[in-house]
Amino acid sequence: MSRMPRFLRHRAPVLVIGSVLLATSACSGSHGHSSSPSPSAAAQGSTDKSGTTSGADNAAAVSAGYNGYAKAVTAKTGSAVVNSVSQASLNYMDRLRDLALTATVKDLDQESPVPQLTVLTMRATIDPAQLRKATPAQLITTAVQTGLITPPTAQGLKHIKVSGQVATAEVTMPGSSQKYPVYLHLENGQWKYDLSSLLGPAESALTGSKDKMKDRNNQPALVKSVLVARFGKAKTEQLYKPLGK
Secondary structure, eight states: OOOOOOOTOOOOOSSSSSTTEEEESOTTTTTTOSSSOOOOOOOOOOEEEEEEEEHHHHHHHHHHHHHHOOHHHHHHHHHHHHBBOHHHHHHHHHHHHHHHHHHHHHHHHOHHHHHHHHHHHHOOOHHHHHHHHHOOHHHHHHHHHSSSSSOOSSOOEEEEEETTTEEEEEEEETTTTEEEEEEEETEEEEEEEEGGGHHHHHHHHHSSSSSHHOOOTTTTHHHHHHHHHOOOOOHHHHHHHHHOO
């Protein structure tokens, strides 16, 4: 197992509710996938120089990428998790860190509850000087080794569809009939998990209902109530001030 960076040991770069990571949303924007094309619902397979790859082969490769991520997280092998997630995921971790250092209240209001909560928790739990030094890979490694990124509870992918270098699938969480999308990206011949796939389950765990999640008027109070419960009112008020680069 790879060693956690010394200055990040005993730190908490992201917040988890239940078994889902709350450091996920868009790799650009509030919670979309603008950095990648939207997969076609009809796409089943792709073509390379060696010929056409069957839908079944693609589905098997996508599932292998997802299972590799799940296995790495279960083993708490940070380096393996870093290697199994997409570049977009690493970019997003860097964006979260930047928000923790620079985002104003107005900036945070543009985000959905999960990234808001994660950014503010970063401010509460990581020394600013240390946060400035940490790479996205170090943040993910620390989150895995401290149990802040936990193994997926969903068992396998369903309805896998591939369009070029982007794959979509569905998962269903235990005890729920709600289906959530999963995204993977083909990078250097390997299907890599997109951590933004966890946004839907995380937001549902946080808000308790889709209607509450969609009502932006409820979001600031919801986020603040979670922070106050964990850090107290006085410290929470200080968290809304940017740390500065």
